[in-house]
Amino acid sequence: MERWTGSFTAGDAHVFSDPILYWCSTSPVLPPETAFEVYSAYENSEIQQYLEEPQDESHLPDLLGIVSSPTSDHDMTIQTYEHVPLEIEKEREWRWGAMSYTALLEQDEAPATTALGSERGGNEEEDEEKEEMREAAGSTRPMPCRRRRTPVPTAALREEGSCSSSSDLLAYMPKSGSGPRQPRQKRHWWPMPDHFRDFCSSSKSKKPEHRKNNDEWEPEEVKLLVDGISNLGVGQWTKLKSKWFSPQKKKKNKCFSASDQGRPVRTAVHLKDKWRNLVKAYVSKPTSKKKGKNAHLDKDLINKIKLLAVEHPYPK
DNA sequence: ATTAGGG
DNA sequence: CCCTAAT
Known part of the structure; x- marks a missing residue:
């Protein structure tokens, strides 16, 4: 549609x-x-x-x-x-x-x-x-x-x-x-x-084209998030966002390329929530079914998440 | 403006 | 993801 x-x-x-x-x-x-x-x-x-x-x-x-x-x-x-x-x-x-x-x-x-x-x-x-x-x-x-x-x-x-x-x-x-x-x-x-x-x-929303992102997180996005946390730690979500999730930052960072412009917008809160969910999914509750949805995360990434979760537990 | 948590 | 208290 x-x-x-x-x-x-x-x-x-x-x-x-x-x-x-x-x-x-x-x-x-x-x-x-x-x-x-x-x-x-x-x-x-x-x-x-x-x-x-x-x-x-x-x-x-x-x-x-x-x-x-x-x-x-x-x-x-x-x-x-x-x-x-x-x-x-x-x-x-x-x-x-x-x-x-x-x-x-x-x-x-x-x-x-x-x-x-x-x-x-x-x-x-x-x-x-x-x-x-x-x-x-x-x-x-x-x-x-x-x-x-x-x-x-x-x-x-x-x-x-x-x-x-x-x-x-x-x-x-x-x-x-x-x-x-x-x-x-x-x-x-x-x-x-x-x-x-x-x-x-949200008719009173700021930008008319402020579309909401209901899209699920792509593995590549998760990768971005994990990389960011490994560098900045947990809690600096705004910095993380501006550094890794800003489409227009022409820095040489691993930020989104021009071809990724169509991605959903991830705010600092989104990043925070996502990390919390990742920890919950792969650390706190390892028994949860990661098969159902889009858990196409490769083992490498999951292991990275587990390590980071120990280093930076989200709910403290 | 940001973040931590609960919903 | 949203909402909000707290900072």
Whole structure:
């Protein structure tokens, strides 16, 4: 999954993802029924206002950053995260919200074949998803409509919508107008991307590009850390960071080279924490399973850690 | 601004 | 990794 900063086209739909919206696709190729997942950083009150008095689809762009009206000839579902003050919502500051509406093309067919670079790791879910898409395309495709149907902004707020249990979100949403509620296929929604959560939780953060590093420590990084500690000892994390973990220090040190710029940022606290964890993993609790995760540290490095740990025990 | 520790 | 008391 990658952050999408421009706009992509699905029929006539343009969706913004930057900086407020985040978008991810459910399929590398737009199916007849185009589903979006949109993360919205708009205040809850704004969304609520929209939901209470839905006017016409021209409001949706304002709310979700869609520049022009989506004109998929099938339902378009937009799922958002809405902001809920912590006083109201115990823990989560963001919760699921969803709205869907139907817009029909004026033309007969929508040449929606834009390829969307889904970075989602392939798995059974994806195939399942595609299967559902095909089903939807074959059985529920409505006839093309001359005139744009009155947009139907229906919305549903999900009280306890955890990310993983929201697959029935579509079925949950009320259908507009009258008539029997049409059964809708389930859809897999992905959990909120870390990027977006970070953006939300620290919108007041210093640097806009201050991305968080959830990446695991690479063995090379650990090597760097160990080398640093062997020289500086334990406790001088800031010095260690500036000397070994500063990308732009053109010193001849073993600092990151230009090709390593993409590395996650390690702060002094990170270095400290990592060392503590290393000691815990390889010294304090040697019996712990170092196989599970990314313990691709070679014995040489591990031995070095053990020696340093004796020399500089972290929790003293 | 930094660090040590607990969460 | 985050948060924070303590320095």
